[in-house]
Amino acid sequence: MKKKKVGIIFGGKSAEHEVSLQSAKNIVDAIDKDKYEVTLIGIAKDGKWHLNDQSSYLLNAENPRLISLNKSNDNVAIVPGSASNQLIHVENATSLEQLDVIFPIVHGTLGEDGSLQGMLRMANLPFVGPSVLGSSICMDKDIAKRLLHAAGINVAKGIVVKRSNKDKLSYKEISEKLGVPMFVKPANQGSSVGVSKVKTEEEFRVAIEEAFQYDHKVVIEENIVGREIECAVLGNDDPIASIPGEVLPNTDFYSYESKYIDEKGAELAIPAELSEEQVKKVQQVAIEAFKTLECEGLARVDFFLTNENKLYVNEVNTLPGFTKISMYPKLWEISGIPYTELISKLIDLAVERHQNDSNLKSTVWD
Template sequence: MAKKKVGIIYGGKSAEHEVSLQSAKNIVDAIDKEVYDVVLIGIDKQGKWHLGDPSSHLLNEENPKLISLNKSNKGVALVPGESEKQLVSLSQDEGLDQLDVVFPIVHGTLGEDGSMQGMLRIANIPYVGSNVLGSAVCMDKDIAKRLLKGAGISVANGVTFSKHQRESINYVEVEKKLGLPMFIKPANQGSSVGVNKVRNEEEFYQAIAEAFQYDHKLIIEEAIVGREVECAVLGNEHPKASIPGEILPQSDFYSYESKYIDENGAELAIPADLSAELVEKIQNASIHAFQALNCEGLARVDFFLKEDGELVVNEVNTLPGFTKISMYPKLWEISGISYSELISQLIELAVERHERDQQLKSAVWE
C-alpha cells in the first residue's frame, strides 16, 4: 500500500509561533514513517511559506527559548481547486507534492481560529482537527462561554469588553462584580498569552493594556478556587475521553512559560488523584463540552474542580500543544495510546471526516 503524504504546517504569524515549532518537531519525530511520508511546510513570522528539509527545518530545536524556523529558499503556495498540483513552488513555478492530508499544528491566531481550516477546506484537502466553526468558536473564549452556558455547562463568571469600550472599563465596578483576585485575558489567544492575574487597581489597568495588544476583545473573569484538571478528547461523531490529569503549578498560575519553556514550571499529575466517580464525571463533561462547541478530531478540555465537586470549564483547546511536556499526548499515553498511534488516529479521523463530507451534495442540479 502506498504511503500517505502528510503535510505538516507549523509556525505562523502568532504569539505561539515557537510553541508550534516544538509541536511540529515532536510530531515529525513520532509519526509512523512506515505508513506516512512527511512534507514540511513552515510559516515564518511574516506569513511566508517555506518547504522544509526534515533534517534541517528548525534551528536550536532542543532549546525552547531559542528554537526558530530555518527559512528555506523554497517558497511554496497552496493552490485551491487543484488535485495534482496543490503545492506550487514560488521560485520555479512548478507543481510539487500532492498532499493526502494535512496536520495543521499552527497554534493560535491564523491557525487555530478557523482561518487555516477554511483555506484547507477550500483546497479540498483533509485536515486534522475541528472544522471552521468549531475552531473559530473555541478560539473566541467569549463566544465559547456563551455556548457552553447555553448547553448547561458551568463556566466562570466574567465580563467582556471590546477595544472601543476601553474608556468605559471601570475597576471599582468590575471588582464589585467579580471580586479579587481576577483574571484578564485576550478573548482570542491561547497558551496563557497575554493573561494576567490581577490583585489591585494598578495591575488591573496594566493587564487591560497588555490584553488589548493581542486582541480587540478581552475577558475579565473571577478567580475560581479549585484544582486544575484537564481531559483529552479524541474522535468525530463518537468521541472518547482520556483519563484526566491535573496541573500543579509551581508559580502563581499556569503561565505560558510553565507550559512550554520551564519543565519545572508545573508538576503534571497523570493520572490525577481522583475517585472513579469523579473520573467518569470529568470524562462525560469533556465529551459534552466537545460536542456543544462542534469540535471534531481532538481537543483538550480544561476544568476547575471545586471543593464541592462542581466542574467549571475554563476553556476548550482545539489544537493543544504537542511538545514533549504537553498534556494532550501525555494523557493519551497513560490511557493506552502511544504518541505515534495518536498521530495515526488523528490523521485517519481527518480522512474519515473528509470522506463523509464528500458525500454531501454541492449543487442542486447534478
C-alpha cells in the same frame, strides 16, 4: 503498503509561533515512518510558507527559548479549488507532489481560529483537527463560554470588553461583581498569552493594556479556586475521553512559560487523583463540551474542580500542544494510546471526515 503523504504545517504569525515549532518537532520525531512520508511546510513570522528539509528545518531545536524556523529558499503557495496538486513552488509555479492529508500544528491566531482550516477546505485537502466552525468558536473565549453556558455547562462569570470601551472600565464596579483576584485575558489567544492575574487597580490597568496588545476583545473573569483538571478528547461523531490529568503549577498560575519553556514550572499528575465518580463526570462533561462547540478530531478540555465538587470548563483547546511536556499526548499515553499511534488515529479521523464531506452534494441539480 503505499505510504500516505502527510504535510505538517507549523510555525505561523501568532504569539505561539515557537510553541508550534516544538510541537512540529515532536510530531516529526514520533510519526510512524513506515506508514507516512512527511513534507514539512514552515510558516515564518512574516507569513511566508517555506518548504523545509527534515534535516535542517529548525534552529536551536533543543532550546525552547531560542528555537526558530530555518527559512528555506523554496517558498510555496496554496491553490484553492484544485482537485489535486494544490501546493505549488512560488518561484517557478511547478506543483509539489500531491499530499494525502495535512497536520496543521499551527497554534493560535491564523492557525487555530479557523483561518487555516478554511483555506485547507477550499484547497480540498483533508486536515487534522476541528474544521472552520469548531476552531473559530473555541478560539473565542467569549463565544465559547456563551454556548457552553447555554448548554448547561458551568463556566466562570465574566465581563467582555471591546477596545472602544476600554477607557470606560470601572475597576471598582468590576471587582465588586467578580471579586479579587480576577483574570484578564485576550478573547482570541491561547497558551496563556497575554493573560494576567490581578489583585489591584494598578495591576488591572496594566493587564488591560497587555491583553489589548493581542486582541480587540478582552475577557475579564472571576477567579475560580479549584484544582486544574484536563481531559483529552479524540474522535469525530462518536468521540472518546481520556483519563483526566491534573496540572500542579509551581507558579501563581499556569503561564505560557510554565507550559512550554520551564519544565519545572508545573507538575503534571497523570492520572489525576480523582474518585471513579469524578473521573466519569470529567469525561462526560469533556465530551459534552466537545460536541457543543462543534469539535472534531481532537481537543483538550480544561476544567476547574472546586472543593465543593463543582466542575467548571475553563477552555476547550482545539490544537493543544504536542511538545514533550504537553498534556494532550501524555493523557492518551496513560489511557493506552502511545504517541505514535495517536498521530496515526488523528490522521485517520481527518481522512474519514474529508470523505464524509466529499459525499455531500454541492449542487441542487443532478
